[in-house]
Amino acid sequence: MNNNQTQCCCGGNTNQFVKLDEILKKYLGVKGALIPVLQETQHAYGYLPKEVLQNMAEKMDIPVSEIYGVVTFYAQFHLNPRGKNIIRVCQGTACHVRGGKAILQAIEDALKIKAGGTTLDLLFTLETVACIGACGLAPVMMINDDTHGRLTPETTTAILASYTEVM
Amino acid sequence: MEHFRLRVLICAGTGCMSSGSKKVVTALCEQLANKGLEQEIKIVETGCHGFCEMGPLVIIDPQGVFYIRVQEADVADIVEEHLCNGRIVERLLYKEIGAEKGILSYKDIDFYKKQKRIVLANCGHIDPEQIDDAMAVGGYDALNKALKTMKPSEIIDEVKKSGLRGRGGGGFPSGVKWGFTRNTPGDKKYVICNADEGDPGAFMDRSLLEGDPHRVIEGMAICGYAIGADEGYFYVRAEYPLAIKRLRIAIQQAEEKGLIGDNIFGTGFNFHLKIKEGAGAFVCGEETALMASIEGKRGTPRSRPPFPAVSGLWGKPTNINNVETFGNVPQIITKGADWYASIGTASSTGTKVFALTGRINHTGLAEVPMGITMREIIYDIGGGIQGGKKFKAVQIGGPSGGCLPEELLDMSVDYDSLLQVGAMMGSGGLVVMDETTCMVDISKFFLSFTQEESCGKCTPCREGTKRMLEILTRITQGLGREGDLELLEVLAKNIKLTALCGLGQTAPNPVLSTLRYFRSEYEAHIKEKRCPAGACLGLTQYIITAACKGCGLCLKECPVVAISGEKKALHTIDQAKCVKCGACMAKCPFKAITKG
Numbered sequence: 001m002n003n004n005q006t007q008c009c010c011g012g013n014t015n016q017f018v019k020l021d022e023i024l025k026k027y028l029g030v031k032g033a034l035i036p037v038l039q040e041t042q043h044a045y046g047y048l049p050k051e052v053l054q055n056m057a058e059k060m061d062i063p064v065s066e067i068y069g070v071v072t073f074y075a076q077f078h079l080n081p082r083g084k085n086i087i088r089v090c091q092g093t094a095c096h097v098r099g100g101k102a103i104l105q106a107i108e109d110a111l112k113i114k115a116g117g118t119t120l121d122l123l124f125t126l127e128t129v130a131c132i133g134a135c136g137l138a139p140v141m142m143i144n145d146d147t148h149g150r151l152t153p154e155t156t157t158a159i160l161a162s163y164t165e166v167m
Numbered sequence: 168m169e170h171f172r173l174r175v176l177i178c179a180g181t182g183c184m185s186s187g188s189k190k191v192v193t194a195l196c197e198q199l200a201n202k203g204l205e206q207e208i209k210i211v212e213t214g215c216h217g218f219c220e221m222g223p224l225v226i227i228d229p230q231g232v233f234y235i236r237v238q239e240a241d242v243a244d245i246v247e248e249h250l251c252n253g254r255i256v257e258r259l260l261y262k263e264i265g266a267e268k269g270i271l272s273y274k275d276i277d278f279y280k281k282q283k284r285i286v287l288a289n290c291g292h293i294d295p296e297q298i299d300d301a302m303a304v305g306g307y308d309a310l311n312k313a314l315k316t317m318k319p320s321e322i323i324d325e326v327k328k329s330g331l332r333g334r335g336g337g338g339f340p341s342g343v344k345w346g347f348t349r350n351t352p353g354d355k356k357y358v359i360c361n362a363d364e365g366d367p368g369a370f371m372d373r374s375l376l377e378g379d380p381h382r383v384i385e386g387m388a389i390c391g392y393a394i395g396a397d398e399g400y401f402y403v404r405a406e407y408p409l410a411i412k413r414l415r416i417a418i419q420q421a422e423e424k425g426l427i428g429d430n431i432f433g434t435g436f437n438f439h440l441k442i443k444e445g446a447g448a449f450v451c452g453e454e455t456a457l458m459a460s461i462e463g464k465r466g467t468p469r470s471r472p473p474f475p476a477v478s479g480l481w482g483k484p485t486n487i488n489n490v491e492t493f494g495n496v497p498q499i500i501t502k503g504a505d506w507y508a509s510i511g512t513a514s515s516t517g518t519k520v521f522a523l524t525g526r527i528n529h530t531g532l533a534e535v536p537m538g539i540t541m542r543e544i545i546y547d548i549g550g551g552i553q554g555g556k557k558f559k560a561v562q563i564g565g566p567s568g569g570c571l572p573e574e575l576l577d578m579s580v581d582y583d584s585l586l587q588v589g590a591m592m593g594s595g596g597l598v599v600m601d602e603t604t605c606m607v608d609i610s611k612f613f614l615s616f617t618q619e620e621s622c623g624k625c626t627p628c629r630e631g632t633k634r635m636l637e638i639l640t641r642i643t644q645g646l647g648r649e650g651d652l653e654l655l656e657v658l659a660k661n662i663k664l665t666a667l668c669g670l671g672q673t674a675p676n677p678v679l680s681t682l683r684y685f686r687s688e689y690e691a692h693i694k695e696k697r698c699p700a701g702a703c704l705g706l707t708q709y710i711i712t713a714a715c716k717g718c719g720l721c722l723k724e725c726p727v728v729a730i731s732g733e734k735k736a737l738h739t740i741d742q743a744k745c746v747k748c749g750a751c752m753a754k755c756p757f758k759a760i761t762k763g
Contacts, residue, residue, distance in 0.1 A: 033463060035444075035460065039446065074447050074448050076405055076447035093367040093598045094530075097525045097526060097604060098525070098526070130619075133370035133406065133407060134181050134185060134370065136182050136370075137182055137185060137186060137222075138524060145408055146185070147181055147185035148185055
């Protein structure tokens with residue numbers, strides 16, 4: 001699959017790197033800028049397309065293999081397209097002890113994907129995280145920037161349904 | 168200057184926001200505006216007040232009336248009854264377990280009474296997005312005093328005398344570390360605040376940054392002045408968007424007021440702060456991996472020496488401390504080292520913020536003096552075990568720590584005592600477990616985490632934790648063998664001695680600790696293929712006891728027809744057919760079915 005076509009509606013090659021160029025301008029001359037550049041680039045493109053990384057390598061004068069090494073090291077970076085809504089189910093200790101596994105199971109059953117996967121309609125991507133830091137409300141999940149706590153399998157599927165309706 | 172007759176403080180930390188406090192704020196603003204009361208009554212969105220189990224929390228000052236579990240629908244009553252007519256809304260008050268009457272003020276609730284809130288003093292009482300709020304209660308007074316009346320060496324002496332030890336887990340004397348960095352020659356030095364709080368079960372740093380960011384900024388600036396640094400970095404994990412947002416606002420407001428930046432207080436001292444976001448790697452909480460990450464590289468640790476104090480960020484002398492460590496500094500300067508050292512124990516001075524989580528009634532954040540007992544934390548502050556179940560163990564120190572069984576509940580909670588019993592203070596996350604938790608499953612859980620997060624650089628951690636995890640997984644599946652426990656211990660001791668960094672060196676701790684106190688549970692898994700807690704699915708048996716009255720309800724409920732028996736006679740479960748769904752146990756009206 002040609003990654004460019006999922007992101008760029010004009011289909012051409014010239015406009016592909018406009019967003020990247022804007023980001024790079026901000027970090028010109030800044031030390032240790034690779035990770036913030038990657039973070040903003042992923043935010044702009046939805047994920048990190050291969051061509052964008054190659055272009056970034058040329059412009060930042062960093063070998064693409066080094067960039068690839070950084071991208072694959074950190075859990076935050078993704079080389080494949082992601083869903084519109086990112087679900088992060090906490091599997092940390094406090095959530096584990098208060099039933100976190102059952103919540104993950106409920107989501108996998110409802111969306112018919114496993115952790116790490118994206119639904120075919122690109123509506124949801126499901127991830128597990130080790131700890132969201134809202135342990136007082138265990139078990140917890142985040143959908144995009146919203147945190148949902150004190151979950152049961154029933155309330156979890158209801159929350160998922162509310163995101164589907166909004167679309 | 169505005170004068171308000173009442174202040175309504177609403178917790179807007181991540182915890183309460185996810186249980187609906189934003190809607191409460193909106194409803195309150197609307198209804199006060201409708202009644203024309205905006206000039207008389209001030210609404211303040213605060214940071215985390217700590218009693219997360221009871222959120223969303225609303226406090227009405229000056230009385231300190233404490234309302235719990237406040238939802239949007241409750242706002243009308245609060246406005247009409249309390250704010251307009253001075254009548255307390257009784258149904259929203261907190262009641263101690265088993266009590267009839269509600270408690271009016273949070274100051275009288277056990278959860279708060281037993282705490283000593285120094286670092287968290289302002290959390291829940293000020294608007295973290297208004298620097299004037301922080302300054303009104305003493306914010307930046309310590310920096311002022313330090314810059315204008317103290318020499319850098321005097322500041323370091325004061326921090327040394329206070330006995331402050333690193334609150335991130337290492338417990339290294341902070342003043343000594345500052346001294347090393349100061350004594351390293353060089354024109355360029357850095358201060359780094361480690362806000363990569365990665366321990367599952369820990370949210371102390373998040374709450375402090377969301378609730379009182381200026382306290383931490385002030386601590387960093389004082390450190391910068393003491394060691395000779397003009398630049399500081401916050402390294403905050405990306406999973407804390409609200410903390411990052413509030414820090415950005417706080418730094419900007421501090422710059423606008425000239426409290427951070429060039430020529431602070433006109434003394435010629437420059438100190439600039441930047442924020443770097445983590446990218447999802449637990450190992451980046453380790454100081455050398457953290458610095459590699461700031462430099463834009465893969466977050467792998469390196470061997471030490473050289474220590475960061477000598478050669479750190481970009482090879483320059485660097486002082487790294489945890490959020491809570493910096494949070495302690497302003498008060499040490501303002502009130503003095505002697506005052507600070509009078510709290511806690513001789514070798515563990517001051518207070519510690521703990522995150523109470525797990526099967527405990529009162530989950531939340533509590534700041535207590537060092538030397539308190541675990542029993543006081545769990546029962547007096549934590550309210551005891553949920554559902555009246557039996558306490559089994561408390562995990563302290565996260566994936567690097569160990570568990571404390573019941574017989575250790577009365578030990579003093581301080582750095583050295585914990586090390587002696589095979590645990591460690593760690594960042595302060597406490598996960599309470601009850602009789603339904605399997606300790607073998609828990610050690611497998613922690614090892615899965617550290618295995619996943621291992622950076623892969625050194626063989627002992629990369630390969631060793633994998634092998635330990637394989638053994639633990641087999642044990643939980645009923646495939647444990649004679650010699651497995653001895654092999655686990657040998658592997659554990661080798662990895663501890665030879666791994667490159669703290670992640671690998673402490674990864675075996677949960678296993679060693681549970682083997683020390685719960686060996687019989689491991690043995691039951693291996694020799695009897697049985698999980699006593701009933702948590703490991705493959706090793707759990709549902710058994711119908713003599714309490715059975717032969718009513719036949721379980722027989723009808725079983726989805727795989729595994730139960731047989733005559734009417735009014737003892738029924739039995741065919742273990743070969745049983746799929747361990749638990750439906751029978753849930754249905755039995757006589758509690759005649761047990762799991763184990």
